[in-house]
Amino acid sequence: MKHRLVWGLAFALVAGSAGLAGSANEEPAEIQLPPGPTHWKAEKPAGTAAGPVTADMLRAAATPADTWLQYGGNYRNFRHSPLKTLTPQSVAKLQVAWAFPTGTVGQFEASPVVYGGVMYVTSSYNRLFAIDAKTGELLWRYDHQNKENLRLCCGPPNRGVAIAGDSVLMGTLDAHLISFDRKTGEILWTVEVAKWNVGYSITSAPLIVGDLAIIGVAGGEYGVRGFFDAYDVKTGKLAWRHYTVPAKAGEPGAESWAGDSYLRGGSPAWTTGAYDPETDTLFWTTGNPSPDWDGDGRKGDNLFSNSLLALEPKTGNLKWHFQFTPHDVWDYDGNTQIFLVDAKYDGQPRKLIVQANRNGFYYILDRTDGKFLRATQYLEQVNWATIDASGRPVVNPESVPKEDAKFRTCPSNLGGMNGAFTGALNPDLGLVFIPSSEACQVFTKGISAFKEGLPYLGGLPETVDATAGKAYGNMAAIDVVTGQVKWRYRDRRPMMGGTLSTAGGVVISGNLEGEVLAFDAKTGKVVWRFRANGGVRSQPIAYQLDGRTYVAVPTGSFTALDSFAAGVNRVPEGGTMFVFALPK
């Protein structure tokens, strides 16, 4: 950010007193001041009592109580804290322990990482803070200097860091990946993942698998060629890249695109995947084909858009795939959170992978081979399709975008569930908790032409009845195996905040009007509300230090996007971290 002051008046006074005739009539001059500091390293190394984060720690089935090591809580993405201290009875006793401002607007979407008593959290526009997790004291800080005209479809979020060894890693909106010394904040290495000015950006948290940091790109609204990469954690050297769309005829999936439309095919990999150590399988998901709302030029299924990919983590080679929404013309990204569940299905123990997809259906697959098992509707409003026995949508032709569209299609292009926020899974209850938007839109098709770095959209979804009580939000508890909705909490606005589950039986999330909410996991009853006054778009976490239980909830929304699937939101932007604690 440039620091500029208009010194016109001062200049005029000085010029006048010095007898510089005519100078006072000139335009006020803009004088550029030296840039302020953007990187504050630790005064003394922080978190030194803890050793390096090891592969075994990341492989652990349960999240250790004194840490929060990964975006998804664990490799299975449960976001389920083992803390039994957070119960429907105790949660109302939470008090603010500390708060922390980010100094930025836009959605504060991160899931903090906690390790060695230090919280690592990223804000919008890629500020990275290392904070004493008990006291809130700032230990080190890095403000990434992004370019000024970034190619962002949907605001400036970052969803958090990954931690590995003694480093923390952050992807940036200008499509770089940076590794920091977790104790000091020193930069260890930086790599350019992609060219930001052609439409790439990074908003997600990396996933660490072995010695590799895996990170994907956004850019589905710019006709980029989607991919995700694996980098050596220690050196930043690229180990492999997996493209999500083909580059030429004859490559897998090329036959599913008309002509050479795959060259502008989008299908970004903008969220964090999952890893199954037992079968050594990496799971990653992909987003919409480009252009979003006009499929005329890309007839076919458009592989591997809107898909779940199973890969070998050491090579990035594909094992199998499953496509949720072939030939998508609604922006129903397949990027929502995937959960790796071991459960009895039809009486047999199965290794399952489940997802509440943006398209309104909850999917259950066998994660060993990608076999489709079941899809059930988890939203209240779905009319774009039904799902047949093979898992393929049977599309309602009225819902397809048209130039003179009138049909109200559900869900909206934001979903349903959305990759920008998380659900959580309580394995003891067999319930997965899914926040969602319940909104519908008219999808109008229009003319778009591809040019590198420019939006490549092809249409316009518009919510037509947001103020009529028909655009709202739900938190739903879904039976993991049957897909049946056990309870729903309804909020006035779409629910676009992430989710935390606890072994004590609560679910913590928040709404866009700025309330942090806690639910009884069994019943959905709201057992605690805290008015943070910043829309909740983040992924809450819990941890315990010196016997005291903490809950961290970043707050601060991006109202332009909030208003997209609902009415205008009056709540101002601005990021603030709230950390609550149970009484000592």
Add this chain to the structure above:
Amino acid sequence: MRRVTLLALALALACSTTEERASAPAEPESPAAAFARDPAAVARGRSIFIGTCGAYCHSTKNVERDAPSLFDCEWKHGGSDAQIFASISNGVPNTRMPAFTGALPQGDDDLWRVVAYLRSASECKAGKR
């Protein structure tokens, strides 16, 4: 007498105005103004706006989203046809508005059609902001 004087004064004013009009160089018509008289051109401008400028940026309604409303009376970067065309062509530095010159199938004509559509759908009326 008084009526004659007023009439003479009015005639004089009218003549001078006519003379000034005749002597001033004629404003060239904006391509957008010409397209505005052609419903097919306005419809194409609308379709381009929907397919290229809408969605996560501008709304087709007079509401401000992540990008400003283009259907009220306020133009942050100049409200003449030529200025709007320039904003679309060159983009607006340090905002999310990129430069669309050369980006559309029929080049500048398509950009002028977008300007014609914006004019046709504007809710800006005299005295209203």
